Amino acid sequence: xxxxxxxxxxxxxxxxxxxxxPGLASFLFETDGSVTxxxxxxxxxxxxxxPAMVITEACAVSPEGIVSPRQARIYDDRFIEGFAxxxxxxxxxxxxxxxxxxxxxxxxxARITGQDPLAPSELPCPSIQGRVxxxxxDGIQEMVRKFGDAxxxxxxxxxxxxxxxxxxxxxxxxxxxxxxxxxxDAYGGDxxxxxxxxxxxxxxxxxxxxxxxxxxxxxxxxxxxxxxLTVAESIAILKILVKAxxxxxxxxxxxxxxxxxxxxxxxxxxxxxxxxxxAVKRALKIPVMTVGRINDPVLADNLIxxxxxxxxxxxxxxxxxxxxxxxxxxxxxxxxxxxxxxxxCMESIFRKGHVECLVNPVLGREKRLNFxxxxxxxxxxxxxxxxxxxNAAWAAAKRGHEVHLYEKNGAVGGKLIVGSVxxxxxxxxxxxxxxxxxxxxxxxxxxxxxxxxxxxxRAANPDVIILATGAxxxxxxxxxxxxxxxxxxxxxxxxxxxxxxxxxxxxxxxSGCETALYLAELGGRVTIVExxxxxxxxxxxxxxxxxxxxxxxxxxxxxAGSKLVRILDxxxxxxxxxxxxxxxxxxxxxxxxxxxPDDRLYREIALSxxxxxxxxxxxxxxxxKQAVYEGTVAGGTV
Numbered sequence: 001x002x003x004x005x006x007x008x009x010x011x012x013x014x015x016x017x018x019x020x021x022p023g024l025a026s027f028l029f030e031t032d033g034s035v036t037x038x039x040x041x042x043x044x045x046x047x048x049x050x051p052a053m054v055i056t057e058a059c060a061v062s063p064e065g066i067v068s069p070r071q072a073r074i075y076d077d078r079f080i081e082g083f084a085x086x087x088x089x090x091x092x093x094x095x096x097x098x099x100x101x102x103x104x105x106x107x108x109x110a111r112i113t114g115q116d117p118l119a120p121s122e123l124p125c126p127s128i129q130g131r132v133x134x135x136x137x138d139g140i141q142e143m144v145r146k147f148g149d150a151x152x153x154x155x156x157x158x159x160x161x162x163x164x165x166x167x168x169x170x171x172x173x174x175x176x177x178x179x180x181x182x183x184x185d186a187y188g189g190d191x192x193x194x195x196x197x198x199x200x201x202x203x204x205x206x207x208x209x210x211x212x213x214x215x216x217x218x219x220x221x222x223x224x225x226x227x228x229l230t231v232a233e234s235i236a237i238l239k240i241l242v243k244a245x246x247x248x249x250x251x252x253x254x255x256x257x258x259x260x261x262x263x264x265x266x267x268x269x270x271x272x273x274x275x276x277x278x279a280v281k282r283a284l285k286i287p288v289m290t291v292g293r294i295n296d297p298v299l300a301d302n303l304i305x306x307x308x309x310x311x312x313x314x315x316x317x318x319x320x321x322x323x324x325x326x327x328x329x330x331x332x333x334x335x336x337x338x339x340x341x342x343x344x345c346m347e348s349i350f351r352k353g354h355v356e357c358l359v360n361p362v363l364g365r366e367k368r369l370n371f372x373x374x375x376x377x378x379x380x381x382x383x384x385x386x387x388x389x390x391n392a393a394w395a396a397a398k399r400g401h402e403v404h405l406y407e408k409n410g411a412v413g414g415k416l417i418v419g420s421v422x423x424x425x426x427x428x429x430x431x432x433x434x435x436x437x438x439x440x441x442x443x444x445x446x447x448x449x450x451x452x453x454x455x456x457x458r459a460a461n462p463d464v465i466i467l468a469t470g471a472x473x474x475x476x477x478x479x480x481x482x483x484x485x486x487x488x489x490x491x492x493x494x495x496x497x498x499x500x501x502x503x504x505x506x507x508x509x510x511s512g513c514e515t516a517l518y519l520a521e522l523g524g525r526v527t528i529v530e531x532x533x534x535x536x537x538x539x540x541x542x543x544x545x546x547x548x549x550x551x552x553x554x555x556x557x558x559x560a561g562s563k564l565v566r567i568l569d570x571x572x573x574x575x576x577x578x579x580x581x582x583x584x585x586x587x588x589x590x591x592x593x594x595x596x597p598d599d600r601l602y603r604e605i606a607l608s609x610x611x612x613x614x615x616x617x618x619x620x621x622x623x624x625k626q627a628v629y630e631g632t633v634a635g636g637t638v
Contacts, residue, residue: 515592
């Protein structure tokens with residue numbers, strides 16, 4: 001790491017390395033915007049892990065500018081005290097404390113704010129829709145003052161840099177882009193006019209914080225929509241903003257119509273925005289931060305070496321493992337819990353209202369899941385070496401228990417192993433490797449190729465048993481289900497390169513769609529049959545959008561609203577919503593209709609007198625995230 005851990009300066013600020021935690025929503029705030037101990041601990045943990053700078057999540061500069069009831073807010077002096085606690089926590093761990101100021105513009109709803117969203121033009125948000133209210137000249141000038149007020153409060157709260165959020169389809173980005181700004185007055189039209197709102201905000205922020213206080217600007221250098229920003233136009237805008245007073249720029253991408261470029265799923269390549277940052281860096285004389293699926297310190301080091309950027313933003317990577325910078329700096333790369341770009345963090349925000357992480361169950365629970373040493377050392381038997389069992393074993397061993405993990409196969413990892421076979425999911429294998437390493441370091445005793453029968457359990461005589469035996473694939477009860485062409489998803493993924501071409505996949509959930517893409521990318525002709533009217537209904541929104549696009553690009557036939565009727569030797573017969581039966585020729589019929597709990601062992605030992613805890617799919621088939629969390633809780637409490 002010759003480059004990533006060299007110091008850097010932004011004005012008078014000294015950054016100890018080149019790693020930045022960018023603004024990334026946690027929504028670990030109260031519904032009135034107040035800061036809690038959990039909020040402070042979240043930021044303290046990120047700073048303690050060793051990044052040079054931690055930028056808070058977007059802080060609303062006005063009440064109607066929030067995107068969530070739990071968004072951070074800085075539109076009133078009453079918020080200064082809470083943010084002072086956050087800045088103090090960040091600085092106490094040796095990181096620079098920065099605060100990001102933001103207004104959602106049209107990218108919110110009256111349901112959240114109580115009024116129609118504000119926007120530069122009468123164009124609704126592509127994803128949210130609904131009426132908007134265009135800002136008049138007086139409203140624009142008031143908004144400029146609000147950004148200045150917010151910057152002043154940030155400095156009073158002890159922050160050392162303020163970042164203006166001008167990206168991702170929010171209000172400033174809406175003014176900058178021809179995609180969302182069709183005004184005909186002084187704030188719309190050509191690039192200079194569309195940049196006027198941003199320029200005035202920068203000038204006002206500079207006036208309010210003083211001539212020497214560092215100011216950053218975050219821009220979507222490319223929006224990937226017709227009429228949207230390009231790198232060339234963004235450079236022209238940034239040159240205007242440099243003259244207005246910005247000291248550093250964070251180069252991002254995407255807007256409300258292209259969220260896959262804001263929070264890139266695993267289907268997209270790492271560092272996918274680095275070329276934009278490099279172009280900006282060549283054109284400007286101020287420092288440049290790059291962002292976009294950079295979860296690997298070695299990759300980050302290469303980006304600095306290649307002069308693609310001066311600083312590297314690693315957001316989701318620091319949610320997954322806040323200790324990543326410290327581990328990388330010490331050469332402990334194999335101990336890093338890497339982000340796998342599953343976008344569970346985004347999904348949890350939309351479905352639960354706050355951030356959670358698949359690979360890091362402690363995220364957002366730092367005060368609660370702290371693994372105190374056990375008062376009494378117990379012999380813990382963990383049965384099943386999937387993600388749930390591995391986390392249970394690690395957590396129990398970390399507390400000082402004697403832990404023995406039994407796995408009937410020759411390797412641990414469970415569903416992570418077969419799940420990582422498709423090239424676009426290969427990073428999942430790294431999670432299995434990490435979990436094994438983590439358990440090894442905690443002192444877990446592994447018993448591989450050893451099935452835990454009742455007799456084996458009696459011989460081991462544990463004090464407590466944690467069952468993580470997983471699930472068994474379901475088979476639909478239809479005519480011909482026993483024919484040779486029928487296979488499970490696991491059998492297909494673990495069977496090597498397929499020697500057939502034509503495949504019908506029954507079940508269009510996440511597993512079925514991902515398997516279809518895997519086979520199609522290998523040259524197969526694939527058809528998905530799904531009873532529901534839409535495909536991949538259980539997938540996170542951004543991941544689903546990219547997956548469906550890739551399925552279409554690979555000419556996968558997607559038959560929604562269709563039901564499997566029977567299986568023949570050379571294909572399947574299905575029934576559509578019109579009631580008409582259709583034959584589809586196939587060499588394989590892959591069943592992806594779900595799983596049922598593998599609770600056979602539990603039923604055999606339930607009355608044996610042992611203390612038994614069931615976790616993960618053997619209770620109810622769910623997600624890897626749920627298994628990881630339940631395993632950690634079980635191991636942390638036995």
